[in-house]
Amino acid sequence: MPAVGEGARSVSEQRVLPAHPGPPARISVPLPYVSPSLRSFLANEAGGAALLLAAAVIGLIWANIPGGSYESVWSTPTLVQIGDASVALDLRHWVNDAAMSIFFLVVGLEISREVTVGELHSVRSVVVPALGALGGLITPALIYLAFNHGTAAAAGWGIPMSTDTAFLVGILALFGPRCPDQLRLFLLTLAIVDDIGAILVMAVFYTAHVEPIALAVAGVLVFALGVLRWARVWQLTPYLLIGIVLWGAVYFSGVHPTLAGVLVGVLIPAARVDPKQRERLRFYGSAAIEHADARKARLAVSAARATVPANERLQVALHPVSASVVVPLFGLANAGVRLDGETLRTAATSSLSIGIAVALVVGNAVGISLLAGVALRTGLGVLPGRVRYGHLVGGAVLAGIGFTIALFITDLAFAGTAFRDEALRREATVGVLAGSLIAAVLGSLLLRYLGERLPLCSVDDDEELPALPTGPWRDPTLAESVP
Numbered sequence: 001m002p003a004v005g006e007g008a009r010s011v012s013e014q015r016v017l018p019a020h021p022g023p024p025a026r027i028s029v030p031l032p033y034v035s036p037s038l039r040s041f042l043a044n045e046a047g048g049a050a051l052l053l054a055a056a057v058i059g060l061i062w063a064n065i066p067g068g069s070y071e072s073v074w075s076t077p078t079l080v081q082i083g084d085a086s087v088a089l090d091l092r093h094w095v096n097d098a099a100m101s102i103f104f105l106v107v108g109l110e111i112s113r114e115v116t117v118g119e120l121h122s123v124r125s126v127v128v129p130a131l132g133a134l135g136g137l138i139t140p141a142l143i144y145l146a147f148n149h150g151t152a153a154a155a156g157w158g159i160p161m162s163t164d165t166a167f168l169v170g171i172l173a174l175f176g177p178r179c180p181d182q183l184r185l186f187l188l189t190l191a192i193v194d195d196i197g198a199i200l201v202m203a204v205f206y207t208a209h210v211e212p213i214a215l216a217v218a219g220v221l222v223f224a225l226g227v228l229r230w231a232r233v234w235q236l237t238p239y240l241l242i243g244i245v246l247w248g249a250v251y252f253s254g255v256h257p258t259l260a261g262v263l264v265g266v267l268i269p270a271a272r273v274d275p276k277q278r279e280r281l282r283f284y285g286s287a288a289i290e291h292a293d294a295r296k297a298r299l300a301v302s303a304a305r306a307t308v309p310a311n312e313r314l315q316v317a318l319h320p321v322s323a324s325v326v327v328p329l330f331g332l333a334n335a336g337v338r339l340d341g342e343t344l345r346t347a348a349t350s351s352l353s354i355g356i357a358v359a360l361v362v363g364n365a366v367g368i369s370l371l372a373g374v375a376l377r378t379g380l381g382v383l384p385g386r387v388r389y390g391h392l393v394g395g396a397v398l399a400g401i402g403f404t405i406a407l408f409i410t411d412l413a414f415a416g417t418a419f420r421d422e423a424l425r426r427e428a429t430v431g432v433l434a435g436s437l438i439a440a441v442l443g444s445l446l447l448r449y450l451g452e453r454l455p456l457c458s459v460d461d462d463e464e465l466p467a468l469p470t471g472p473w474r475d476p477t478l479a480e481s482v483p
Contacts, residue, residue: 048323049170055328056335063336070336087251095333096408099326101247101261106322107165107192108265109315114185116270116311127381129186132372132392133193136399137161137201139367140359147355156352156413156428158206160359160435162198162405165191166327167440168398175444176398177451182385187395190368196262198405203255206412214253218260221246225267232269236310239268256408270311277307334407337429346423347430356431360400361439368396386457390450398443401436 063070074092081087089097115121140160148154168191172184203210221242228238243264251257284303288296305313347353372392375381383392407429414424 048327049167049174051324051328052166052170052331055331059332059335060337060339062332063338064340074333074336085248085252087248092333095326095329096404097251097257098247100330100404101258102318102326103166103322103330104192104195104258104261105243105265106315106318107188108262109268109270109311109318110265111189111192112266112268113270113309113311113315114189117272118185122382124381125384126189128372128375128383128392129190130193131375131381132368132396133190133197135367135369135371136163136190136194136364136396137197137367139370140363143359143363144355147351147358151351153352153355153424153428156356156410156424158198158201158409159406159413159428159432160356160363160402161194161201162402162409163191163194163364163399164401164403164406164436165195166330167401167403167436170327171401171440171444172395172398172447176447177391177456179455179457180447180451182387182456183391183395183447186384186387186392187399190395190399192262194399195405196259198409199256199259199262202405202409202412203259206409207254210254211252214249215255218246218249218253218255221249222263222267225264229267229269234269234273234306234310236268236314239264239310256405268311268314270309273307273309277303281307330404334403335433337426337433339430343426343430347427347434350427350431352424352427353431353434356402356406356428357435357438360402360406360432360435361397361442362400364400364439365393365397368399369393372396386455388450388454390454391447391456394443394446394450397439397446400439400443402432402439403436406432406436 059070074090076091077088078091078094079086079088115126141157144157144160145154148156165188169184169188172180172187176183224242225239225246228242233239243260246264247257247260250260281300281303284296284300288300369392373389376383376389383389410425410428410432414421414428
């Protein structure tokens with residue numbers, strides 16, 4: 001046991017540690033000052049949602065400026081070629097198909113962590129959001145077909161099926177109830193299961209051609225990731241290298257490549273690290289302190305990384321990039337739609353636009369609440385933490401926000417150059433934006449109201465407080481020295 005003086009000295013030493021490792025540079029270039037609170041805000045979901053909303057508004061304004069520069073910029077073709085293999089995408093699809101894979105990777109990492117060591121470790125905690133997501137897939141599609149059955153617009157039945165995870169989590173952070181952590185976790189699980197279901201729908205029903213060889217290669221790569229996880233490989237490099245190849249395989253298979261991000265995030269290990277790794281860090285760190293050289297420094301760094309799960313290390317690195325760069329860039333590239341008087345008048349009476357808006361708002365609210373309620377009533381699952389059924393209903397309304405995959409399926413459902421196809425695309429886009437806006441407003445108001453009536457972070461009057469331990473209090477850090 002260290003002496004009191006040694007403990008005090010260690011605290012003093014911690015206070016004078018430099019802000020960053022490494023020697024200071026001879027020349028320091030001053031950067032614009034950003035307060036810690038602003039950096040924290042921009043790095044979390046609330047900041048990401050604020051940036052996304054701002055980027056979406058800018059995109060909408062830009063698209064309505066005469067001259068067509070918005071479409072001209074985002075339709076710029078690019079080509080990446082290695083040998084005989086090439087990827088030809090315009091700028092918008094580089095954002096939608098490649099950059100958004102980072103966002104889905106971060107979401108997959110968080111779900112994996114919560115299922116492995118967090119609140120969703122219990123299977124019964126996953127059943128409710130999973131069944132709710134199933135209801136959020138089926139019911140909106142049925143409502144949409146009720147409006148458009150037998151018409152050319154029926155091909156768009158998959159448009160209202162997907163919840164936009166970025167908007168959902170961000171708006172919950174901005175306008176949701178206080179202390180929404182458990183509700184956020186529930187909705188995040190629901191949204192990602194919903195997105196995976198929608199991506200599978202795209203793969204089966206909206207993919208013109210599936211390349212079986214590329215799909216088989218993707219399956220082998222997913223198996224390889226599973227083997228790495230089973231073998232307890234803690235280094236990130238093998239997972240990321242296989243993940244990049246997996247993205248290419250999924251892309252060439254014809255399936256939406258963002259699915260690769262989800263798969264990689266789910267399969268990167270999130271289990272708690274063996275405490276013995278800290279002892280190894282002590283050994284390698286002491287060796288580097290006694291006599292530093294390149295080899296000992298490299299081993300000390302590796303030992304330090306091994307004390308933190310690979311999931312957490314990658315999430316800390318990618319979350320700010322996803323929230324502050326990728327998601328707002330997506331909003332800028334996809335929110336732009338020409339809103340002239342004729343387009344709005346047509347959409348106001350169009351069964352396509354109305355069907356999408358009603359399916360997003362009503363379909364998700366009814367479908368999610370109904371099947372999640374069945375799971376609760378039958379005892380198949382439970383709600384996490386202090387989340388109540390009222391919060392579930394409010395979250396179901398908020399889940400009607402459709403953006404990412406909804407707009408992507410719009411392009412797939414009404415592909416072509418005919419005037420009618422272009423008109424259907426415009427009407428569908430207006431329906432997506434209108435339905436998403438209504439769901440965001442209604443869901444936010446409902447959750448704010450329920451948050452006041454059914455608080456998520458206070459003790460109920462009828463809830464018994466845990467009993468305090470008996471006997472004299474003892475410092476747990478000194479427990480080993482007490483006879």
